[in-house]
């Protein structure tokens with residue numbers, strides 16, 4: 211049995227004050243969350259504050275990105291060792307906003323995935339197709355290519371203790387959620403592809419869905435056989451909404 215995971219990606223949002231309010235709100239409702247593991251991914255600068263506030267709770271903290279390098283003259287970069295040092299357990303790699311806005315390639319993403327693991331972080335590897343790719347019928351091909359870059363560099367076994375997040379780009383921040391069936395189809399494809407290489411890894415890896423997940427649609431999505439939770443953007447900025455999503459696996 212895979213434990214469901216609900217991770218909040220706060221993206222570039224918040225302030226010292228608003229984050230304090232958000233984390234206080236999440237802490238207040240955690241007692242009602244039964245089955246899901248919970249993680250929040252604040253902007254880098256707020257990570258130490260959030261780690262301190264969440265100390266002694268079950269909520270893990272993650273980075274939103276990580277350098278492919280360890281240390282040195284890489285202005286603006288933050289390494290996996292630093293994230294680990296300030297108390298992160300997870301890190302998102304290859305988010306579609308990194309891939310599409312900042313031009314980060316599959317190979318570069320794979321190097322970030324490797325760096326995350328090397329420094330003891332659990333990578334949350336994002337994959338997903340653009341609308342035009344879905345319309346062309348090449349969703350599976352795109353997702354397979356994104357996964358293959360990581361498998362080629364790190365080997366299939368590296369995915370056993372990683373998390374994959376399927377985030378169709380057309381569903382991110384648009385209010386357009388993939389239907390549970392559409393999402394399940396891609397999740398099943400991912401698991402079958404991995405099973406072709408290593409059945410044990412395929413069975414173990416958590417595959418999250420991301421893209422306009424809200425309290426209102428979470429239970430239906432998380433009820434699908436190969437959906438093991440969610441990576442939540444906008445809805446993770448409201449404590450009540452995020453907690454309701456964290457409780458959704460309890461109803462499944």
Ligand code: 13P
Nearest residue numbers: 219382383421422443444
């Ligand atoms: P939204 O939930 O705002 O669509 O964002 C999803 C996402 O990109 C999470 O990483």
